Amino acid sequence: MISAALTDTLAKWLDHKRALSGAADNTLKAYQTDVLGFLAFMTQHHGGGLGLAPIAAITTRDMRSWMAHERGRGVGARSLARSLSAVKSFYRWLSEREEFEPTAVLSTRAPKFQKKLPRPLAEDAAAAMLDTIGNQAREPWVAARDTAVITLLYGCGLRISEALGLTGADAPLPAVLRIMGKGGKERIVPVLDVARAAVDAYVAQCPYPLEPAGPLFRAVRSGPLSPRAIQKVMAQTRMLLGLPATATPHALRHSFATHLLSAGGDLRTIQELLGHASLSTTQAYTAVDSARLMEVYDKAHPKA
CATH class of the missing domain: 1.10.443.10 (Intergrase catalytic core)
Structure with missing residues (x-):
């Protein structure tokens, strides 16, 4: 189970995104879903409640496990890249607040995918x-x-x-x-x-x-x-x-x-x-x- 402190921190990050960038409600909801999914996996992966201290100690191997899990349940490369982007944004903000080194998360490479071209009318x-x-x-x-x-x-x-x-x-x-x-x-x-x-x-x-x-x-x-x-x-x-x-x-x-x-x-x-x-x-x-x-x-x- 995700700790109350971490849940509260996630809410503060979303408020920060809303105030700083004026993100739309649908965008914020997508951010919340992506980061909660990540945190839920890490909670189960580590076999217990996940608070601020464990979240700061996530390793490159943990990140690989999460991405392999997401691909294994059918998440496409484009959707996984979007989720990773949300997680990185959350970690970038959190690491500045809590003063820890987020390299393991921020250095994780997004899966490659073929970008869809716009489909204009003739x-x-x-x-x-x-x-x-x-x-x-x-x-x-x-x-x-x-x-x-x-x-x-x-x-x-x-x-x-x-x-x-x-x-x-x-x-x-x-x-x-x-x-x-x-x-x-x-x-x-x-x-x-x-x-x-x-x-x-x-x-x-x-x-x-x-x-x-x-x-x-x-x-x-x-x-x-x-x-x-x-x-x-x-x-x-x-x-x-x-x-x-x-x-x-x-x-x-x-x-x-x-x-x-x-x-x-x-x-x-x-x-x-x-x-x-x-x-x-x-x-x-x-x-x-x-x-x-x-x-x-x-x-x-x-x-x-």
């Missing part, structure tokens, strides 16, 4: 999605709403939570939006005329009063629009258009970045527009663009 497919998404709605204002949301995702590279987080005070949309993204990171996003026009059309038809502090995008029954509603209408539209299951709302954000890169946009600018903390995250789009280029080359080259 430019013609993205255009078809914008043109067709409104056809699924029975009421004109709902059609205008869905078109406006999808246009923001593709035209501005917003996450669906960011688009649905806009309030009545944001309408009419300005030339640039200040978006508060993951980890409380603020970024400036230019708004295309077509996106402003789409939101204006929705606002003009929305049957509910849009209060400055209330949600800009409303559900049919007047409450805030849920991400699930947009996911559902996009699923209906992709089936109509014969697009793959990867054509999700988040794929439109990937499409925004990939199409900008194809048009000559530089990585640093795209990084800022997407709000990525690390350029390495944005660099995934160069691999996507290269893969698409080679696909075209293989199909078109006379000697292919």
Whole structure:
């Protein structure tokens, strides 16, 4: 059984993560699950209650045993790498508080895995999605709403939570939006005329009063629009258009970045527009663009 002192320490670390980095609740829950799983294994591995002193004395062999146990129960390399990252973060913080040497944990190498590339839509497919998404709605204002949301995702590279987080005070949309993204990171996003026009059309038809502090995008029954509603209408539209299951709302954000890169946009600018903390995250789009280029080359080259 994990000691009360260690349980309390874990709670303090999560509070620290929340206050320092503004981590989302879902992220904190994932951290908690990963670290608790690690501590539960170490408790059983050492055959007794695990307090602060034993946790500071964990060895490289202990770490190997934990990783072998996780792989043995079917945890994939990607998930194990995520868990190890959470454990290292916890240990880095704990070692500074308790003044012990965390080398055994911090030097543990994450398992290698093939990073998944973003799956953007082709430019013609993205255009078809914008043109067709409104056809699924029975009421004109709902059609205008869905078109406006999808246009923001593709035209501005917003996450669906960011688009649905806009309030009545944001309408009419300005030339640039200040978006508060993951980890409380603020970024400036230019708004295309077509996106402003789409939101204006929705606002003009929305049957509910849009209060400055209330949600800009409303559900049919007047409450805030849920991400699930947009996911559902996009699923209906992709089936109509014969697009793959990867054509999700988040794929439109990937499409925004990939199409900008194809048009000559530089990585640093795209990084800022997407709000990525690390350029390495944005660099995934160069691999996507290269893969698409080679696909075209293989199909078109006379000697292919």
